[in-house]
Amino acid sequence: MPQTISIDPITRIEGHLAIHVDIEGGSVSSARCSGEMFRGFEAILRGRDPLDAQQFVQRICGVCPVSHGLASVAGQEMAYGLKPPRNARLMRNLILGANYLQSHIIHFYHLAALDFIDIAVVAGYSGSDAILASLHDWAQAQSTTAALYPLAPFLPRYKGRYVEDPAINQQAVKHYVEGLEIRKMAHQMAALFSGKMPHPATIVPGGITEVVTPNKIAAYHSLLKRVHAFIDSAYIPDVEAVAKAYKEYFTLGNGPKNFLVYGVFPENDDASEKLFSAGVLINGQPQEFNPQLITEGTDYSFFSSPSGLRPYDGQTVPAPAKQGAYSWLKAPRYNGQVVEVGPAARLLVSYASGKNKRVKELVDHFASRLGMRLADLATGMGRHLARAVEAKIIAERCEEWLSQLDLKGPTFTSYEIPDEAQGFGLIEAPRGALGHWIRIKDKRIANYQCIVPTTWNCSPRDAAGTPGAVEQALVGAPVPDRENPLEVARVVRSFDPCLACAIH
Ligand code: NFE
Secondary structure, three states, X not given: OOEXXXXXXXXXXXXXXXXXXXXXXXXXXXXXEEEOOOXXXXXXXXXXXHHHHHHHHHOOOOXXXXXXXXXXXXXXXXXXXXXXXXXXXXXXXXXXXXXXXXXXXXHHHHHHHHHOOOHHHHHHOOOOOXXXXXXXXXXXXXXXXXXXXOOOOOOOOOOOOOOOOHHHHHHHHHHHHHHHHHHHHHHHHHHHXXXXXXXXXXXXXXXXXXXXXXXXXXHHHHHHXXXXXXXXXXXXXXXXXXXXXXXXXXXXXXXXXXXXXXXXXXXXXXXXXEEEOOEEXXXXXXXXXXXXXXXXXXXXXXXXXXXXXXXXXXXXXXXXXXXXXXXXXXXXXXXXXXXXXXXXXXXXXXXXHOOOHHHHHHHHHHHHHHOOOHHHXXXXXXXXXXXXXXXXXXXXXXXXXXXXXXXXXXXXXXXXXXXXXXXXXXXXXXXXXXXXXEEEXXXXXXXXXXXXXXXXXXXXXXXXXOOOXXXXXXXXXXXXXXXXXXXXXXXXXXOOOEHHHHHO
């Protein structure tokens, strides 16, 4: 009989997720991901003015509000037959680009790195670095006060092998602190063209209700230079150092080997070219993406809504006592297949398309330095590397988009809301493929459905009993000590789950 352990809740992710794993012979034989909360944004939106949508849906999440806002306005722009002006496309890229940078930096340093980096190193620090010395003093003071644990909230933690080289640990801990300031700068970058962060009110169908000024361009540029320098001098070297210390994670934690990308960062005005292109890989084979093939299952979800509906017809009827259900996430499928979404998917699809030379250059560069294969990007360590590479590419492109802004050009196109219409907006949030579907009747929202990156990744089983992407990725993870399932936590965190988004 397998023994089951639960990590409930799993910490250092966003939102409320429980992981239950069955262990046989010292490793995971089966896993279940349970989203533990219901929110009901889709139900809240029914009957409202369509222009409420992009404001409401941004409240799904404080980490990726820009993506929800942009998916909503893209769906409305399809419904209204609208094309935003060039400046709006560029400003949206700059706002979303800045949001990706803050999201990837917080994920690595403040959520995932402490699975590998030994923060306890600060207690024995005796050097002259101001940040590390002040952390050392704080640790000392804490050990003589009534703190429940020394170094709380960083300790206690799961016991296991952490990085042993003090120089690597010290650098990463210093960058943990510096990363907080860098994240703030990335938020400031986004706010320059969006008015505020998070939850900007300026993202509307038709464009962006902000103006382009030389001061904003200069301010964005100066912040971008500092964030970009941090990516090159801290983020990428730290990810590489961790990757070298944990090579086994390039084979651990791979998921379904199917990938879905909707594409993001339009590079021309008809959006036919994107920085990261849309595409599907099934068992490594590229397929043309067809949005008609997306469905959502509810067989193991706390919903009484029918299973297998297309998103335009999706229903959100909670059923908390449903027999056999174990998650508040639905189970999205592409042509019936489980797919992984996110930065690794984006790099793999872009690499396969051959359209983005920079992706190929950087992926080949790191693959050769780290002795990994292309497919190893979708593993417990590859996903961290994919995020860092993507951050570098986005920082480079932000510089270019900034230079393309037109000081005299419009940022908004006006329109009428039709009595009846429908549309969908597909975009990539930092965590992967994000879609919003809207139906309008009598100028009101008749139906609204979101299918969100973490809903794809942390999906429960479907009608066929096939586990979701994270559930599959956990199978085979070693659990040498049931009290300290560090390997399980590392694999889950490599996906950067956001359950606030996933359950919406
Ligand atoms: Ni709440 Fe989000 C991103 C979206 S994840 S963070 O990225 O959409 O499911």
